[in-house]
Amino acid sequence: MERGFSRQRAMDVKTVCLGMLSGGEASGYDLKKEFESSFSHFFAAGYGSIYPALAALADNGLVTCEQIAQEGKPDRKVYRITNAGYESLLEALDRASPSHKIRSEFLAMLCFAHLMTPERIDEVIDQRLDDIRRNEALLDDVQANSVDDSWTSGMKFVLGFGRAVTEAARRYIEQNRHTLVTNREQTDRKAATG
Amino acid sequence: MERGFSRQRAMDVKTVCLGMLSGGEASGYDLKKEFESSFSHFFAAGYGSIYPALAALADNGLVTCEQIAQEGKPDRKVYRITNAGYESLLEALDRASPSHKIRSEFLAMLCFAHLMTPERIDEVIDQRLDDIRRNEALLDDVQANSVDDSWTSGMKFVLGFGRAVTEAARRYIEQNRHTLVTNREQTDRKAATG
DNA sequence: ACCTGCATGTAATTAGTTACATGATTTT
DNA sequence: AAAATCATGTAACTAATTACATGCAGGT
Numbered sequence: 001m002e003r004g005f006s007r008q009r010a011m012d013v014k015t016v017c018l019g020m021l022s023g024g025e026a027s028g029y030d031l032k033k034e035f036e037s038s039f040s041h042f043f044a045a046g047y048g049s050i051y052p053a054l055a056a057l058a059d060n061g062l063v064t065c066e067q068i069a070q071e072g073k074p075d076r077k078v079y080r081i082t083n084a085g086y087e088s089l090l091e092a093l094d095r096a097s098p099s100h101k102i103r104s105e106f107l108a109m110l111c112f113a114h115l116m117t118p119e120r121i122d123e124v125i126d127q128r129l130d131d132i133r134r135n136e137a138l139l140d141d142v143q144a145n146s147v148d149d150s151w152t153s154g155m156k157f158v159l160g161f162g163r164a165v166t167e168a169a170r171r172y173i174e175q176n177r178h179t180l181v182t183n184r185e186q187t188d189r190k191a192a193t194g
Numbered sequence: 195m196e197r198g199f200s201r202q203r204a205m206d207v208k209t210v211c212l213g214m215l216s217g218g219e220a221s222g223y224d225l226k227k228e229f230e231s232s233f234s235h236f237f238a239a240g241y242g243s244i245y246p247a248l249a250a251l252a253d254n255g256l257v258t259c260e261q262i263a264q265e266g267k268p269d270r271k272v273y274r275i276t277n278a279g280y281e282s283l284l285e286a287l288d289r290a291s292p293s294h295k296i297r298s299e300f301l302a303m304l305c306f307a308h309l310m311t312p313e314r315i316d317e318v319i320d321q322r323l324d325d326i327r328r329n330e331a332l333l334d335d336v337q338a339n340s341v342d343d344s345w346t347s348g349m350k351f352v353l354g355f356g357r358a359v360t361e362a363a364r365r366y367i368e369q370n371r372h373t374l375v376t377n378r379e380q381t382d383r384k385a386a387t388g
Numbered sequence: 389a390c391c392t393g394c395a396t397g398t399a400a401t402t403a404g405t406t407a408c409a410t411g412a413t414t415t416t
Numbered sequence: 417a418a419a420a421t422c423a424t425g426t427a428a429c430t431a432a433t434t435a436c437a438t439g440c441a442g443g444t
């Protein structure tokens with residue numbers, strides 16, 4: 001390590017891991033849990049991206065890795081941010097125009113609701129609402145478990161954002177789903193297929 | 195073409211193009227414009243994915259392609275959905291659990307707002323609000339231009355969804371951005387760097 | 389007996405982005 | 417004079433997902 005340490009310029013998995021480590025040491029496994037809880041509503045990452053990301057950060061001297069032997073378990077690798085890593089993080093945070101992208105197969109599908117049966121529309125919407133409600137419960141849970149914790153204003157803001165937007169999405173779906181299932185729609189598909 | 199025609203099972207660029215063509219013939223250029231207007235708030239696609247997608251659909255016999263010569267311009271390639279393509283689309287729409295993914299560098303960045311200067315936080319938020327307002331204007335525009343048009347209930351629903359969620363996001367940011375820029379935050383970065 | 393949690397990683401694949409390449413016409 | 421619109425595509429690259437590979441401990 002400690003060679004070149006190319007600085008991060010995008011908020012990719014690597015940089016987010018670096019940011020998480022700025023709050024304290026953690027293993028790849030720990031970071032995954034954070035991606036699954038407080039970050040889950042806006043940034044997904046699996047082991048397949050986290051472990052390579054940590055290895056790359058270590059290669060660039062942005063983090064150090066301490067291997068801790070455990071009984072009956074594989075070695076736990078604890079990562080800590082370095083000064084170079086901290087500088088790199090600040091630089092990334094200074095970079096311009098972070099993206100905010102939505103890719104929704106759900107909405108794409110509903111654009112063609114007139115080609116779906118009412119039963120199928122209901123099924124797709126019910127599944128989405130289940131996901132949303134699970135997500136709301138998770139956000140509430142994260143919020144509840146962080147009352148005592150030393151949470152940053154940033155994390156609180158982001159959590160609140162997720163809550164607000166998720167709720168708006170749920171309410172819109174609940175209040176407007178009926179517009180998708182009408183008698184007129186049913187005939188469209190029948191006429192096309194029959 | 196007309197060999198194997200592997201049916202679509204995911205709402206990827208290929209399948210969305212197929213869906214768009216179910217509403218009438220179009221060129222790759224036309225589809226790009228649709229991705230940039232009514233689909234822009236939840237599904238991005240550039241020429242680099244659209245043209246290969248159309249070529250693949252034609253290879254599989256799901257669409258036909260008519261090449262129309264034009265003076266002073268490259269040939270216009272008009273694509274039309276086939277029966278096999280239509281069946282394939284219906285099958286894709288019947289498939290289970292469409293995704294709805296958000297990837298936000300913006301929110302990821304704000305998680306570490308305590309490491310940013312107040313000026314930088316303002317800059318990032320102002321840029322995001324600009325994007326949101328541009329998007330709201332675009333959605334209004336699309337809606338206005340579709341009054342006379344024969345729009346499906348699905349498209350109306352999806353447009354309304356975008357409107358509702360975008361507005362909720364903007365309101366949350368406007369009402370809570372002040373929580374990110376406090377005197378306490380400013381010292382954090384200074385203490386860490388100085 | 390089985391599943392969940394702990395804990396690590398690699399390799400192959402998929403999908404999409406970005407940059408490149410071309411070129412006339414129309415609008416500002 | 418410059419920029420936008422019309423109109424097509426390919427090649428290289430990037431990034432992430434999925435599946436694979438391993439294995440013990442503790443709870444149900």
